[in-house]
Amino acid sequence: MDFLLEYAGFLARAVTVLLVVVVILSAATAMRSRGRTRSGELTVSSLNEFYSDLKDSIEHSVLNKAQLKALKKSKKAKQQQEKKSGTEKKRIYVLDFDGDIKASAVDSLRHEITALLAVARPTDEVVLRLESGGGMVHSYGLAASQLARIRDAKIPLTVCVDKVAASGGYMMACIGDKILSAPFAVLGSIGVVAQLPNIHRLLKKNNIDVEVLTAGEHKRTLTILGENTEQGRAKFLEDLQTTHDLFKQFVVQYRPQLDINSVATGEVWLGTDAQQQQLVDQLQTSDEYLSACAANADLYALEFVQKKSLQERVGLTAGAAAEHIADKGWERLQRRFLG
Structure with missing residues (x-):
């Protein structure tokens, strides 16, 4: 029983110290972050x-070695020829959007x-996966309005859908050239759905009254309680x-080519049928398209990563520390119990 009490005391002291540190750092972070905006970092990879x-x-x-040597020589000659020609390759900027119900990825x-529009040329292209x-x-x-900025800048936009682009996802996809x-x-x-x-x-059955007070005829239409x-x-x-x-x-x-009344029924189509409905232009995966483009263009993948606030980082660190403390306490308990 003593070892359980010892472990509980050790854990309580460690957690208390940790909570004090977290509170102090959180307060300091809140004071420092007033009036500041969250930032992040843009990474560009080839x-x-x-x-x-x-x-x-x-x-x-x-x-084999001979084949590799010949291939290396051929690649070098091609690079030198491209350098001498002085022609600039087309640039393709690749973006990824993995959408949840709140379209949280729009923050990045x-x-x-904004970054690519500062450097993109009309001869370039943007590909959205x-x-x-x-x-x-x-x-x-x-999110759709952000993509419209690319169209408004006259930069060709290609949208690649490998799995799903439905409802709000298709609202974004349709902006693609x-x-x-x-x-x-x-x-x-x-389509649009709400429930x-x-x-x-149930409340009425249990004699519970709910008052919904509004100013404006249609301020509240349907409610959960009333x-x-x-x-x-x-x-x-x-x-x-x-x-x-x-x-x-x-x-x-x-997409003026669509028969909107026949496709705007809330239904979904698989790729092949979607092409027949003119919802898409071509059946091709993003891998196939981009790997083919890489032969004649420079491809750049862009990713903007939001920086975590000090408070968030402290929270993550505190969680890891608490787990580490618990593990150490458990090790001490095992050593004492098992001898």
């Missing part, structure tokens, strides 16, 4: 080097687009329809 390294690995495994996307099943209207509206899709990717879902539970009858009315329900449906109409207008603006 995809040409990535594809070249993959190719080199295979070549060194399957070719906006900075990546997009994966999203959609989410909040306003969040994906902002060209949409490429894997054969079994999911696209479409040009919420209502427990008014009693919903046919008038409120009708207004809610009207708002949904308005949003759907705006969604359709937005899609048609960038």
